[in-house]
Amino acid sequence: MPIVAALLSVAGLAGVAMVAPVIIARRTSWATPIVYGASFVLAAVLLVCGLLALLGGATFQGSVHLPIGLPWIGAHFALDPLSAAFLVIVDLGAMVASFYAIGYGAHEEEPGRVLPFYPAFLAGMNLVVLSADAFGFLVAWEFMSLSSWALVMAHHHDAENRRAGYVYLLMASFGTLMLLLAFGLLAGPDGDYVFSAMRSAEHVPWVSGLVLVLMLLGAGSKAGLVPLHVWLPLAHPAAPSHVSALMSGVMTKVAIYGFIRVVFDLAGEPAWWWAVIVLILGAGSAVLGVLHAVLQRDLKRLLAYSTVENVGIVFIGLGLGLAFKTNDMDGAAALAVTASIFHAFNHSLFKSLLFFGAGNVLTGAGERDIEKLGGLVHRMPETAYLFLGGCLAISALPPLNGFVSEWLILQAILLSPDLPQWALRFLVPASGAMLALAAALAAACFVRAFGITFLSRPRSPAAETAREVGRWQIRAMYALMALCLVAGVFPGPFLDALSPVSQLLVGGAMPKQPILPHFSIIPISESRSSYSGFLVFFFILMASWAAIRVIHNFASRAVRRAPPWDCGFPDPSPATQYTADSFAQPIRRVFGPIAFRAKTDLSMPLPGDMEPARLTLSLRDLVWEFIYAPLEGAVLYAAERLNVLQFLTIRSYLSLVFAALVLLLVLVATWA
Amino acid sequence: MTAFLHQLPFAPIDAVLVVPGIAALLLALIPQYKLGARVNMLASGITFLFALTLLVERPDPTVSILFVDDLNVVFIVLGTFVGFTTSIFSASYIGHEIEIGRLKPGYIRFYHGMYQALSFSMNLGLTANNVGLMWVAVELATLTTVLMVGLYRTQAALEAAWKYFILGSVGIALALFGTILIYMAARPVIGEGHDAMVWTTLIANAAAFSPELLNVAFVFLMLGYGTKVGLAPLHAWLPDAHAEGPTPISAVLSGLLLNVALYALLRFKMLLAANPFAVAPGPLLVSLGLVSLIFAAFMLYLRRDIKRLFAYSSIEHMGLIAFAFGMGGPLANFAGLLHMTMHSLTKSAIFFAVGQVAQVKGTQKIADIRGLTESHPTLGWSLVVGVAAIAGLPPMGIFTSEFLLVSSTFAREPLLAIPLVAGLLLAFGALIWRLTGIAFGKPSPSVVNAGRRPSMLPLIIHLVLVLIAGLYLPGPLVAWFQNVARMLG
Amino acid sequence: MERFSLDAAHLLAGGMVLVSFMMLYQNRILGLLNVFAAHAVVLSLSVAWQAYVQAAPHLFVTAAIALILKAIIIPVALHRMVLRLGVHRDIETVGGIGLTMLMGIGLVALSMVVMLPAAAEADPIAREDLALALSVILLGLLMMVTRQNAISQIVGFMSLENGLVLAATGARGMPLVVEISVAFSVLVAFIVIGVFLFRIRERFDTIDTQALDDFREGRE
Amino acid sequence: MGLILAILVQGIQMVLVLALAPGLVGFTRKVKARLLRRQGPSILQPYRDLLRLVRKEAVLADNASWLFRNAPYLIFATTWVAAALVPTFASGLHFSWAADLIAITALLGSARFFLALAGMDIGTSFGGIGSSREMLFSTLAEPAMIMIVFTVALVAGSTQLSTVAAFMVNHSTLRVSLGLALIGLIIVALTENARVPVDNPATHLELTMVHEAMVLEYSGRHLAVIELASALKLLLYISLIACIFAPWGMARQDDGLLGMAIGAVTWVGKLAVGGFLMVVFETAIAKMRVFRVPEFVGGALMLGLLGTLLLFVSRSF
16 A cells, blocks of 8 residues: 555654754764665655556555544545645655755755754655645644744854744744634534545535635745745745755645645635636736746745746646636646646756756855856856756746646636636636746746856856766756656656546546657647647757758868957956846846836936946835735734833733723623 | 552542642751752652542542542643642752852742642642632632742842732632622522532532622633733733743743633633523633733734743733633633643743753843754754744644634634634744744853753653644543533533 | 611621722821721621621621721731831822712722622622622722822722622621631731832832833833 | 658758748848848848858857857757748648647747857857847747737637648638737747847847847857758748738648649748838838837737737637
């Protein structure tokens, strides 16, 4: 039974977490390989369990009931196609991250603050996916937050990281409370917290609707939906890079899992307006996330914002799925849902890859600010090569995997004219436009990220003396790159594997993907559209190979090195290069005034004045400014006002008691 | 086991009172610190053991003025346990205080004697089968704790003790009036004399009492005992008493005394609930609970003193518990009981940690305590675990109770859940904010290179218990809690 | 006889309310102590009367305690303390005497409204007694709240306690009355000793931010 | 046999687009020169240029990386694959279902991605400016293109170009949405091909240049490959417009040699007309300031969205 093996592995991870401090105390130098090695093995076991359950059909699925957790309910665990699919996503990421960390972790200054929490974090994420009752789910969910919070706090001397950890834990707790409310509604006053009971219970429409809203608040805050994303760009970069990869690439998927599990599986029949909310939030997140990403200078924060974008894309797909499901368009719903889960999977691959690349840059050059990098392609060639692969994948360029999932979502959008609701008819194409805009902006964002970081000339001594990192890191990245390519070139089997999931969620499945001819995939039917990543890949390879062969054989292959041309005025100073900020300037100028109230002030000295000219740029995070800052202000204001009550005289306190007494007496007197 | 108990020359329930009583007198005569601390531990331990036997063997309620039922045995066992672990903590803590000269050796006899006297009075309050006797016991407990709070004889300590004394006295006076009214309500039904104040008969006959009288009585009892519970706006004594007294006493206050007062409140609530015509006590408790929760949550933000911070957190949790019992129903009552248990264990553990923190850093000012996980890893991480537990993070036990409370409340009264959740979140934000500063960042200098290894044992025992409870609650315990929850209606 | 005993009990309890009002009205501290002594005397009379009517000899003990402790020892002790502290000049009330009196009247009305229907089933002595006792309690509390001087607050608390004893003795056959009154006397004694020994505060009101910033947490 | 024939037809298409692309550029230059009353170079001049460039040695900047050297071939390959998938003289090509219109757009996106990166590799100010602006334009042009694809796909029921072309031949009706899409597509085509008013392919020292700025450091065979790729792109767009909005005369896969020949001739004719119209437009209009361009391309996005919305709201437009 895979579920038993999976639970045992989770227990093993917890065990590793517990013995980690002991190992660190005894043999510090052994601790890193032991902990990450063990995590790697256990994650591999979990991955196999997930794959078996996903591909092996009902014989490998199943559920387990343990007498722990909430007393009269116990802990229920189940492995159905949905959890199996996400188990695969989680543990693939976990496996690679553990492998990466065997090398990367050696650079950690205080391993004691990372090693115990890392396996705990993995255990938490796995448990969320395996849980089949509300209590276990929430415990695992919050445990996942808590352990990742500890990881965020690993480098706690930096005040910014502490703040990041604080905001993170607060938002995580907010999310958990929202989920708690949602489960409370689903369970009803009698407290039937097992998923199977919730699934079979009848839910009144307003209950289901409220559950959706609460799930968007709860799971959405964890996944990073705008405007609940504020913690994400703070917390993800603060953690060590392999943890950032897990948080961005995997933990957000766990949040998406939670959303899907409740909204599609437990909450009952969806109403059409659910799709409206989900689509708006998804499209907004996609565009705002990537707009933020384009403007970031911190490489890891840029990647974190890009996660917001991709989560938005996944939610667009889910919104479409809801829209189709509520109108009983099973095939279309299956397409949309499959596409979003596939995108979640893809995102976990390339986002981990990119974060690993950022980690390499961090260890190799000791710098996260891309304005101080540059030219790393020469010093860190393999990292550059792999990071480029990640950039291509995340920019949704064929023949890599990012394109396939976005293409499928676009195909799903094309099916939406059949929807009967007017609001959806307006909204769906608009969200399609947003999706396309987000994809194009993502390409700009990653041209900038790669170009400024790896290409051009070094902008600082740190970049100039950067060194390539060790084999473990590079190998882990190769594995991810290969997976990105495989998923992009042969997407068919991946989609087929997801068909039991969509069967479970929307009661339909995409057509069985033909293995032949040429590994092409068809979303609905062959006449509508098809795509063969394999052929595209093959053609590109052949065409470039042919071009190179022909030119080199029949024309010239001579090369001469010379100083750059630059229209005749090359300047040797690296300061004259295009910077990250100047690269983003046109985009900032076009989108900034709306999205960030961007303002640039140029102060030109008068002629003859020796003052330097100054360009000041101000960007405002409107979400923070209009939602969080006022909230914070209100809380502190109220706290300040109420704080007076700490400093009263005894007489005043007695007056309070007296007033309460009189009030209650009056109440009782008027009661009768 | 049972046979053994029968061979004893005295009933275990008497021993729960007699042991601390004798110990109090004995300790008042022992001037040596070490011996005193050992006797104190021993007496607390024996009391705890006898309390444990009450789980197995209960005295017949008709023969004694003391009684034990499902409800108060929870409180007794919990109380004596926390009393025992606190006495272990107190041994090392007070030793240190004497070393640095903060506490004069002359007060040792007084301190230990009072410790046992407090234990006695609380056990009496919990076991008394008589409303009047219970009142006397609570008054006695107030007096002893007042004296303990003022132990350091500093200006601030006296100030706190005085405030506590005055507010506590007024509270206790109101409670007495409520008690008299209960008697008045019972007399026409039960008849004059003792029986009209005995819990067991009161509960049995409550349905026939005058509902109007019960209502008025409950107002007085709620305000009276509510003052001791620390519900806002009657809470004013609590933060200062926690902050200025010796830390073991803070632990006892939060972990025990508040529970005793809560126990009294619960008893009277049961009385009211048994009368069909009386006003439902639920809404009153719910509103007081919510006010306390939200008020305390806001107050947490601007605290500068670490002990006062956690004192306000106690107010917050007492508010939650009152809310839970006010909601009623099997789930919420269960949550309330569990929450109370977990809060006692966790909060006293936090005070154990805080006491040591204040000693190693030489200050109670939050701003001067930083980077604990770095300078004192075990202590620092224990504090992190403790605060995470008290803030309601899993896998610790408080999460379980908050889970049940919030989810069941939302399913029943969605509107009430909104302030509840807001309060929880507010308090969470404040606690984690403080924790971030205390536990992380660059460490602040420590004063002592503690020659004495502080006793981590009680702290770790408590935290492990809380952790286990968050993951697994033994079946019998659950059945028993459920039974009590049903009793509470 | 029945009628008479009722009237007498009623009269004495009413007298206590009246004396409570006098205390509220009295704005000189020494005068206040005298009035309080009168309050205690009336209480002990009332208790004694109840002891007689209920044929409960143990109540005479309570009456004796009230008389000796509260009508004689404590007022005398406070008297001396007031003279020693030199605070016998005046009492500042918060909000003025007139307003306090009005509030007092309101409180008496409230206690009538609350208690009379509530105790409808109780026998008339107890009913009226309870209502009056509640008035005394509330007036005592009002006094604690409106006076700034520590001693007059103590007096307020003691008058509150007198109300409690009145209620307890009025409750026919209530056990533990003596014990409770003893316990309460211990409490009062503690307060008095507290003031006396530690001179904790001349006034409770000095517990304010200014004085405490040094050793309690300040506001930054 | 049928398979071989199909592959053969596909191969012919691939060779044909490659062969004709420089000719189209030469033709437009010639027409433009004539419109400006100049003689202009021969139509064959682009071929000569390419040959000359290919034979020369490639001069690389000192710090050029492997990316800089390989990018031209990747750009060329992706563009060529994209161009090969657009039905030109015949629809229903053997490999046309390997990628639909969205994929073709994305393939061009890949080419642009590499081009922009190549522009940044040396670390010159011109390369950066070109890449930065190119990416800005693409952020608007790409969604506009997707919206146009939506419009077309909703009308034709498919995103496969062959299916679209077949549908357009059979159901040639006038629709508002298609008109909007056509205008949008023209704007996108002008932008993507760096034509006036967005960019000027003929200048080098103009500060507002975009495409030329990116390829400034290229020389020799690398430059040749890039030039060929951009010529292919121009041809692709004109063929695309022709295929969607004027699919007449296009041969089907099962048509005989004659059909193919007719198709080829009409296709060349369409290319000529398209190139001519484009040049006329270019000659008639001035180049825009860079920051006017987003408004211009944004217009295409709006048109595309409007077209799609109209179709969504009522399928009869």
